[in-house]
Amino acid sequence: xxxxxxxxxxxxxxxxxxxxxxxxxxxxxxxxxxxxxxxxxxxxxxxxxxxxxxxxxxxxxxxxxxxxxxxxxxxxxxxxxxxxxxxxxxxxxxxxxxxxxxxxxxxxxxxxxxxxxxxxxxxxxxxxxxxxxxxxxxxxxxxxxxxxxxxxxxxxxxxxxxxxxxxxxxxxxxxxxxxxxxxxxxxxxxxxxxxxxxxxxxxxxxxxxxxxxxxxxxxxxxxxxxxxxxxxxxxxxxxxxxxxxxxxxxxxxxxxxxxxxxxxxxxxxxxxxxxxxxxxxxxxxxxxxxxxxxxxxxxxxxxxxxxxxxxxxxxxxxxxxxxxxxxxxxxxxxxxxxxxxxxxxxxxxxxxxxxxxxxxxxxxxxxxxxxxxxxxxxxxxxxxxxxxxxxxxxxxxxxxxxxxxxxxxxxxxxxxxxxxxxxxxxxxxxxxxxxxxxxxxxxxxxxxxxxxxxxxxxxxxxxxxxxxx
Ligand SMILES: Cc1ncc(COP(=O)(O)O)c(C=O)c1O
Numbered sequence: 001x002x003x004x005x006x007x008x009x010x011x012x013x014x015x016x017x018x019x020x021x022x023x024x025x026x027x028x029x030x031x032x033x034x035x036x037x038x039x040x041x042x043x044x045x046x047x048x049x050x051x052x053x054x055x056x057x058x059x060x061x062x063x064x065x066x067x068x069x070x071x072x073x074x075x076x077x078x079x080x081x082x083x084x085x086x087x088x089x090x091x092x093x094x095x096x097x098x099x100x101x102x103x104x105x106x107x108x109x110x111x112x113x114x115x116x117x118x119x120x121x122x123x124x125x126x127x128x129x130x131x132x133x134x135x136x137x138x139x140x141x142x143x144x145x146x147x148x149x150x151x152x153x154x155x156x157x158x159x160x161x162x163x164x165x166x167x168x169x170x171x172x173x174x175x176x177x178x179x180x181x182x183x184x185x186x187x188x189x190x191x192x193x194x195x196x197x198x199x200x201x202x203x204x205x206x207x208x209x210x211x212x213x214x215x216x217x218x219x220x221x222x223x224x225x226x227x228x229x230x231x232x233x234x235x236x237x238x239x240x241x242x243x244x245x246x247x248x249x250x251x252x253x254x255x256x257x258x259x260x261x262x263x264x265x266x267x268x269x270x271x272x273x274x275x276x277x278x279x280x281x282x283x284x285x286x287x288x289x290x291x292x293x294x295x296x297x298x299x300x301x302x303x304x305x306x307x308x309x310x311x312x313x314x315x316x317x318x319x320x321x322x323x324x325x326x327x328x329x330x331x332x333x334x335x336x337x338x339x340x341x342x343x344x345x346x347x348x349x350x351x352x353x354x355x356x357x358x359x360x361x362x363x364x365x366x367x368x369x370x371x372x373x374x375x376x377x378x379x380x381x382x383x384x385x386x387x388x389x390x391x392x393x394x395x396x397x398x399x400x401x402x403x404x405x406x407x408x409x410x411x412x413x414x415x416x417x418x419x420x421x422x423x424x425x426x427x428x429x430x431x432x433x434x435x436x437x438x439x440x441x442x443x444x445x446x447x448x449x450x451x452x453x454x455x456x457x458x459x460x461x462x463x464x465x466x467x468x469x
Contacts, residue, residue, distance in 0.1 A: 019043070069430070070105055072454035076393060079450060080385045086375030086446070094371060095447050104430040105452040110246065110274060110410045110443035111434040113300050113364075122363035123302075126356050140355040147362030151307040153369055154299075155272075155291060156282035161312050163348035164305060164358065168273055170322075171292035171308045172201040172240065174348050175269055178318035181209050185237040189266070191216040191223055193245040198271060202240065211237065221248045221399050222406075228260045236266040238289075243281075244274035247436055248400045249410030249443070251275065255286040262287060267314070273297060277368045278380045278409045278445075289314055298409060298445060300364030305357035307365075308348065315345040324350035371446065379446040380409055386450045387411040387442060387457070394461040399439060412439040413460055417468040425463050431456045 021037070021044045023029065029044050037044050082088075095101050098114040106114045126143075129136055148162040165171050176188075188202055188211050199215070206213045216223055216231045222245075232239055239261050244251045254270050261268040269290035272281060277298025283291055292308040295301025310318070319341065325331045326349040329340045341347040368376070384404040388411065391398040397414040401407045415422060419435035426433045426440075433456060434441045442456050463469075 070455040084378035108432040108434040109445040122359040126359040144358040147358040150365040160344040169197040178320035187235040190240040192218040238267040243272040244408035248412040249408040295361040301361040310345040376446045390457045410443040
């Protein structure tokens with residue numbers, strides 16, 4: 001595959017202490033990249049030595065590593081033991097990939113993750129290519145295919161089981177449009193803990209398609225498994241279920257839920273936006289029919305693109321009315337009078353593919369795959385334990401599950417003051433957190449250091465104690 005070497009690649013090499021960028025004979029080096037590399041003493045070329053490994057980071061020791069600026073005032077007396085496959089030195093090395101982490105504590109990953117050098121480089125690669133080539137659809141389509149392949153790898157699917165759309169809302173609308181409501185099953189089941197957009201699409205579609213919509217009520221901040229047993233029945237065509245509750249991080253056992261759905265003859269679609277990138281997902285082993293996610297949260301990507309898995313055996317039985325020329329067997333047959341769906345999940349693709357966002361999203365998901373999902377999942381559980389201990393030490397009203405096996409990345413603190421005001425004050429203190437309703441969410445990613453989590457919670461406590469000042 002042809003690569004484009006841009007200024008960003010040079011910056012990336014510099015940040016890693018490398019003195020050479022190795023590239024193939026077909027690769028393109030932009031003039032600006034050449035000039036910048038020369039000025040920094042970096043060689044680029046086919047004969048260059050492959051990049052040397054980045055220098056070892058400053059020794060990391062969990063609680064005390066990193067900047068003093070974010071040191072907790074009253075550290076936890078002890079941390080739980082960390083047994084993750086990813087060493088702390090590796091985590092420190094990966095932190096170099098996210099420049100903003102040098103200046104602030106980024107704990108809004110349930111909303112948007114930190115910008116990485118590789119996603120930035122991917123965006124610039126598209127821009128440089130467009131600038132220099134004018135039009136290069138062949139290459140852009142390769143990158144779109146690569147993005148699908150990275151998503152497929154992340155969830156244990158094959159690339160031809162993935163379609164791309166603009167958002168999870170679009171994904172739900174496409175799936176709703178593809179179902180056949182003429183049989184006995186005329187019910188769609190969903191839950192009160194979905195991200196509201198799922199409810200909105202279903203409410204807007206119920207009358208048009210003639211299905212009955214049932215919401216499973218939340219019990220407190222969770223939904224017990226037997227509520228699925230009770231509410232999904234032999235009239236249910238499909239159930240829309242969130243993997244992790246956006247408000248408090250409650251993580252559902254989606255494999256068990258899928259089995260319950262199937263035992264009643266219902267299909268299941270999982271919204272995994274708050275989960276992917278923090279927890280292991282294998283759609284085949286978990287018997288998931290359909291799964292959707294955008295990329296801006298734990299997948300390091302950009303808005304405007306979402307990826308959807310539809311099991312290949314199921315896909316050909318579904319006929320989306322939200323469709324377009326890229327959903328056809330041959331988009332370039334240009335037969336305006338003929339509808340000829342592709343014979344795989346691509347039948348859900350619609351119009352001109354999202355090239356720019358695919359470059360970025362593909363790079364973000366690749367990063368998640370390269371870092372390793374198992375290591376990230378273990379790290380997230382460890383950080384959750386610290387967050388729960390710290391919230392408890394400070395007497396904060398934590399509304400997240402206290403069992404880390406039932407918890408995603410978010411630890412939510414219920415507060416009486418306006419949560420957006422809290423978010424703004426935290427930002428002034430170089431902490432990025434995320435407000436939702438009456439909670440402030442502290443959502444680390446694998447790169448967050450334990451003492452940064454402690455610092456963030458201490459600042460929340462301090463702001464509450466000072467009446468929001
Ligand atoms: C679980 C979940 N699903 C969906 C969304 C957003 O959906 P969309 O991609 O349609 O904006 C969010 C946004 O925060 C979310 O947390």
